[in-house]
Amino acid sequence: MTQLSFWGPDDQRSPEPRTGTTVTLRLLITVKAAPNPSARHGETVCVGALSVDPGRRSWIRLYPIHFRDLDDDNKFRKYDIVTVDALPAVQDQRQESWRPVVGSVRPEHHLNTGNARRDYLDPYVEDSMCQLVEHARAASSARSIALIRVHDVSSLSITRHRGWTPEQQAKINGYLSQLDILDDHDRAPLQAPRFTGAYRYRCADRRCRGHRQSLLDWEFVALQRRLGGLTDAEAADQLRTKFLDQLCGADRDVAFYVGNQAARPQAFSIGGVYAPRRPTGRHRLRLSR
Structure with a gap:
């Protein structure tokens, strides 16, 4: 059984925005899926969340998130409330799908208790x-x-x-080859x-x-x-x-x-x-x- 791409596009391509205008979403993070191989970033993560903006309560899918590449200030946990700039994902017919702007995730606070989450x-x-x-x-x-x-x-x-x-391994190998040429960081393969x-x-x-x-x-x-x-x-x-x-x-x-x-x-x-x-x-x- 191969690792499935939970909620993310199955071909791992990053969707293009429908418009050039970003929207700031305020979200409660509910899902961080296991990472999958990516030729461009080594690995990508699909995130599920609930919009907590008044008047825009809905489920949201964020993809791709390059979690290991995020600065510490941009990293987040399950049940964090965050804001993120994002665009609707044009290559994905699912209306919940959004493409986040890299580096725009801003954690606000964490919901520690079950009652707060409820x-x-x-x-x-x-x-x-x-x-x-x-x-x-x-x-x-x-x-x-x-x-x-x-x-x-x-x-x-x-x-x-x-x-x-073989397709997933080829993505990992391609990413490592890019690192050898363009980057001096020691990055372990996924x-x-x-x-x-x-x-x-x-x-x-x-x-x-x-x-x-x-x-x-x-x-x-x-x-x-x-x-x-x-x-x-x-x-x-x-x-x-x-x-x-x-x-x-x-x-x-x-x-x-x-x-x-x-x-x-x-x-x-x-x-x-x-x-x-x-x-x-x-x-x-x-x-x-």
Whole structure:
């Protein structure tokens, strides 16, 4: 299984702006997808966010973000509120897609608590992944980002990553060749993650017969790096503990940030888990394994 390009253009080309006028967006960062190879920048990251501007509340996709190239003042975390200058992405039919202006990200503050995050995000949690897929199959311009309530989770499968495809490796090699000629920085090539992951779950739609979607969360890959000294079995167990037992535990109100691919609008992946702690006495998520 190759690493998918979560929310970003599948051919990795940077979209051109529809106009020459930039717009300043104020956003709550909700997703940082795992990086993918880029011939121009070595790696690029796709970011999902919720606009928090009054009168412009909507989901936003920012691509490409060259995260390792950002100055410290421009770097941001999940659940940061930031401003960024951006333009609509002309090569992407998905209306949520914007192209950020390099170096324009300005973090304001971080939402530390679950309650602070709930105030922004709970109104946007919806029940039906099934309906989202149906609409995407019917029209490529249908809504492509959502926060989907999870009824129950049956499994998190973790398998060995097969490594970069020849096309992805060629992008990495091309970028390193550029560095040799134009740059004296010592830049390590992007390494393929050790594992891929996929959830099996049912959304809150009464018709739901189940979904299987890849997990493309930056945090899922980052944890793998920290588990490098463990065997495959031990590392996989730690990943399941974090992303299944803890984040999808009975004490959480679980929803998945989902986004689709430009070339295959009906194919959605999970960019991250929204898992605020459940108030005492509320109905509990069923974790069925």
